[in-house]
Amino acid sequence: MDSIYDFGKAKQKNRKISMVTCYDFWSAKIIDASQIDCVLVGDSLAMVMHGFESTLHATTEMMALHASAVCRGTSKFVVVDMPFLSYRKGVAQAIDHVQTLMHSGAKAIKLEGVTGHEDVIQHIVHSGVPVMGHIGLTPQSIHQIGGFRVQGKNEESAKILLQEAQTLEELGCFAIVLECVPSHVADEITKKLQIPTIGIGAGIETDGQVLVLQDLLGMDDQFRPKFLKHYLAGKTHLSSALNQFDTEVKERIFPSKKESYS
Ligand SMILES: Nc1nc(=O)c2c([nH]1)NC[C@@H]1CN(c3ccc(C(=O)N[C@@H](CCC(=O)O)C(=O)O)cc3)CN21
Ligand SMILES: CC(C)C(=O)C(=O)O
Numbered sequence: 461m462d463s464i465y466d467f468g469k470a471k472q473k474n475r476k477i478s479m480v481t482c483y484d485f486w487s488a489k490i491i492d493a494s495q496i497d498c499v500l501v502g503d504s505l506a507m508v509m510h511g512f513e514s515t516l517h518a519t520t521e522m523m524a525l526h527a528s529a530v531c532r533g534t535s536k537f538v539v540v541d542m543p544f545l546s547y548r549k550g551v552a553q554a555i556d557h558v559q560t561l562m563h564s565g566a567k568a569i570k571l572e573g574v575t576g577h578e579d580v581i582q583h584i585v586h587s588g589v590p591v592m593g594h595i596g597l598t599p600q601s602i603h604q605i606g607g608f609r610v611q612g613k614n615e616e617s618a619k620i621l622l623q624e625a626q627t628l629e630e631l632g633c634f635a636i637v638l639e640c641v642p643s644h645v646a647d648e649i650t651k652k653l654q655i656p657t658i659g660i661g662a663g664i665e666t667d668g669q670v671l672v673l674q675d676l677l678g679m680d681d682q683f684r685p686k687f688l689k690h691y692l693a694g695k696t697h698l699s700s701a702l703n704q705f706d707t708e709v710k711e712r713i714f715p716s717k718k719e720s721y722s
């Protein structure tokens with residue numbers, strides 16, 4: 461994907477979009493060499509990379525630092541999350557955060573929700589910066605939601621989700637993330653929108669799928685939400701390599717002549 465137009469084309473041609481999160485240079489290079497379509501520098505980095513309990517601890521400075529490292533490692537389409545409250549202090553402040561984030565080399569920003577910051581979304585779009593929406597489970601609202609729970613489970617909340625999605629499309633978003641919503645709700649939203657939906661825990665019918673890189677690589681065997689599939693026993697393989705190194709050091713196997721200068 462080179463531009464936002466490729467997202468629209470993918471939906472038109474019924475070609476699925478694959479997206480993974482990425483927070484650093486070395487994994488960006490691995491993703492760059494893969495077939496993955498596009499990359500998200502998610503604010504989940506506060507949890508995955510920095511060990512915080514929620515995404516509320518991500519700041520624009522953190523996001524920009526990680527995003528610039530990612531952009532040095534890949535030429536793929538990079539989207540960066542706007543962090544908690546950075547788009548809730550009015551248009552002028554939001555645009556300052558967008559400026560900092562876009563200077564990292566990212567090609568688009570993503571922000572959560574819509575109610576109360578419609579003007580901000582529109583202003584960012586009108587400023588020439590592509591915006592990806594994000595509804596359903598919006599982790600920046602964890603304290604209001606009360607936990608990482610599936611959203612849109614009853615008819616009323618499902619209807620609100622559809623309205624939010626349509627508003628985001630009208631405001632000019634080029635794509636929308638649907639996080640943790642029942643499959644039939646994601647299906648209906650996907651069918652009613654022109655712009656592509658990218659799901660995480662939103663079933664098979666969305667126009668694309670996004671997962672956190674470390675999740676799909678199985679780096680944390682404790683984190684097992686229903687939507688997640690492990691494509692590698694990453695933690696097992698990494699632990700085994702580390703223990704092999706440890707053993708070889710202690711048994712005086714490493715370094716051998718081969719790894720030593722004469
Ligand atoms: N590593 C990581 N991966 C993610 O996908 C992710 C983050 N971090 N941090 C930010 C949010 C939080 N996410 C989460 C975290 C937990 C569940 C979870 O445990 N879900 C329950 C559903 C409970 C219900 O039925 O309502 C599950 O059992 O699947 C879901 C999304 C997704 N995002
Ligand atoms: C899970 C994705 C959609 C995200 O917003 C993040 O990683 O921060």
Ligand SMILES: [Mg+2]
Nearest residue numbers: 502503504541
């Ligand atoms: Mg996020």
